Amino acid sequence: MGSYQYLPVWVLLFLAAAGSVSLQNVFEGIVGGSVNLTVKLNLPANRLVQWKFKTSTLIVTGLPGGSPLYTDDYKGRCHLYENSTLRLDNLTPADEGNYTLSVTNQGNGDTETGSVMLLIYSPLTPPTLRVNVSTTNGNAYPVNDTIVSLHCDAGGQNVVNYTFYQNGVTACSQPYVTCDKDFLYFQPITMSDTGTYTCKIENPISSNTSQPLSLTVIERVSGVVLNSNASSWPLWAGKASVRLTCSALGTNVTFSWHLDGAPLPTNPRYHLMNSNSSLIISPVERTDNGSFTCTASNSVNSETSSPLTLSLGWSPDKDILCEANPTGQNVTLLCSWEGGNPSANVTLEFKNINETRHDTVSKTVLKTNVITNDSLSCRGSQYEQQSCKLLLARPIADVPNPDTSVEEGKSATMTVNLISNKRRADSPQILPTTFTWINPHNQTLSNGDTYKINSSDYSSELVIFSPKVNDSGTYQCAAENFMGKSTFVFTLRVQQGPPSPPPKPPNPLSAGAIAGIVIGSLAGVALIGTAVFFIVKSTKKKHRNRSSGNAQMTMSGVADKNQENEEYVKYADLRFKNANPGNKAPVQQVAETEYSTVKK
Known part of the structure; x- marks a missing residue:
């Protein structure tokens, strides 16, 4: 017998009825109860017996005259008899499935196997009767002449038989009513099918019945149609507007709208008109690229229209792209303008190549066929047109300030911005480029405490933090790029900055102390000047009254004239004369003192 553990009960019973499965190999158990599983096999005296669950889970191993060895999951809830019968206790729904007995003749090594199916039944709980239309307080209102189905939901219980009743009478007798296990189908339902319905479930140990469900068949709103006033397609997002109109047959019909199955969201572009039977979208956007439906309702039923999907168009989000990518000895030329709806027509032109495709065109050529200043042209056509050109040349840059001078300690910046060949009037794009910076010592630079490099595909900037004089050079x-290499040279001159100011005294004088010192100094100068005046005056008086030993005092001018912002100061030069020429005392000649102008 094969493995039947995945088949539902009714299938097994059907197979048994057809003779495909022997009922002798199907055992039934009740949750919490016990069951004896038996397979008729030859039992040699010197044998090894094993029972397995679902062919892989070992339950027990037994030898004649020895104690059976039970696995941990089955200890205490099973027993192996001498005749190889296996008793399972405390049954649970998880025990349902296929069990295999293998008997091995240890004398010659031959093994014989057999399988049985165990079905576990529980006392049935009431099923739930459901209908495929909306219900209110146990009442359903299916529409006349529609397909309606009832489902007797047993919640996964093992059920052998389902029976549907209308007003206590079997409901499957009408030719347009089909009962298929747990489903009842009205194809279609009629006004005479109004009534109270129940379903009954049964298994070998119990049965149970659902709560009643009331069906009231009603006339419906019909002929719901959704139309658009669009005269041409596609509608271009952001530019076009459209009116959707919902029509239906019936009385007192109201309308509601849905987008992709969800209620129409609030949107300032959506305008409901004519008692909500018309929807104006102005302007349309990409988000409107879904299924619109309208639902017509009255007091007895509702009907939803067939979905209407707007045919929208939009341009690609990005500009058309020109690329050239080297791969070994080849170059792949690419023109791309993706993301539009409908797809853009893109044309690639290079020398004698002219090819057009949707969204993207690529072409592979030999590198040897690409010459400096060749150009790749791309043209895209959709709602609008775009074009681009890619110049195939080595990097070109305009470096207006190759010489840089900075003070020591201040940052220095050098920048390279690539440009296209300015001689071409159409200003083509340029190839992506990699950049490498080298210092005066021929060392390749990288980001760190001293240097910072910011590079893109088309520019690079080197910043030198706090350069020293020896960083000059x-x-x-x-x-x-794959077309070649260009080197741009910069000269950096780092100048030594001004000397640092002297350190401030640790305890600077206060403003009051400084004022006191200045006042004191001025007072001292005034006293000295007064003293000199009286000394000079007294000396002149003595010179007139003395007859010998006169001293001569002359005033020497330090400066001939008073200059701007200068103070004119005179100093006294004191000399002595002997009254008696004959008694000259030897006097050491003193050199005349020279003075400098004192500037205030």
Whole structure:
């Protein structure tokens, strides 16, 4: 017998009736009860017996005269008899499935196997009777002449038989009513099918019946149609507007709208008119690229129209792209303008190549066929047109300030911005480029505490933080693409900055102390000047009254004239004369003192 553990009960019973499965190999058990599983096999004296669940889970191993060895999951809830019968206790729904007995003759090694199916039944709980139309307080209102189905939901219980009743009478007798296990189908339902319905479920140990469900068949709103006033397609997003109109047969019909199955969202572009039977969308956008439906309702039923999907068009989000990518000895030329609806027509032109496709065109050529200043042209056509050109040349840059001078300690910046060949009037795009910076010591630079490099496909910037004088020299920026390499040279001159100011005294004088010192100094100068005046005056008086030993005092001018912002100061030069020429005392000649102008 094969493995039947995945087949429902009714299938097994059907197979048994057809003779495909022997009922002798199907055992039934009740949750919480016990069951004896038996397979008729030859039992040699020297045998090894094993029972397995679903062919892989070992339950027990037994030898004649020895104690059976039970696995941990089955200890205490099963027993192996000498005749190889297996008793399972405390049955659970998880025990349902296929069980295999294998008997091995240890004398010659021959093994014989057999399988049985165990079905576990529980006392049935009431099923739930459901209908495929909306219900209110146990009442359903199916529409006349529609397909209606009832489902007797047993919640996964093992059920052998389902029976449907209308007003207590079997409901499957009409030719347009089909009962298929747990489903009843009205094909279609009629006005005479109004009534109270129940369903009954049965298994070998119990049965149960659902709560009643009331069906009231009603006339419906019919002929719901949704139309659009669009005269041409597609409608271009952001530019076009459209009116959707919902019509239906019936009385007192109201309308509601849905987009992709959900209620129509609030949107300032959506305008409901004519008692909600018309929807104006102005302008349409990409988000309107879904299924619109309208539902017509009255007091007895509702009907939803067939979905209407707007045919929308939009341009690609990005500009058309020109690319050239090297791969070994080849170059792949690419023109791309994706994302539009409908797809854009894109044309690639290169030398004698002219090819048009949707969204993207690529062409592979040999590198040897690409010459400096060749160009790739791409043209895209959709709602609008775009074009681009890609110049195939080594990097070109305009470096207006290759010489940089900075003070020591201040940052220095050098920048390379690639440009296309300005001689071409159409200003083509340029190839992506990699950049390498080299210092005056021929060392390749990288980001760190001293340097910061910011590079893109088309520009690069080197920042030197707090350069020293010895950082002066020639810096190089090597720019390279698959067409070649260009080197841009910069000269950096780092100048030594002004000397640092002297350190401030640890305890600077206060403003009051400084004022006191100044006042004191001025008072001292005034006293000295007064003293000199009286000394000079007294000396002149003595000179007139003395007859010998006169002293001569002359005033020496330090400066001939008073200059701007200068103070004119005179100093006294004191000399002595002997009254008696004959008694000259030897006097050491003193050199005349020289004075400088004192500037205030």
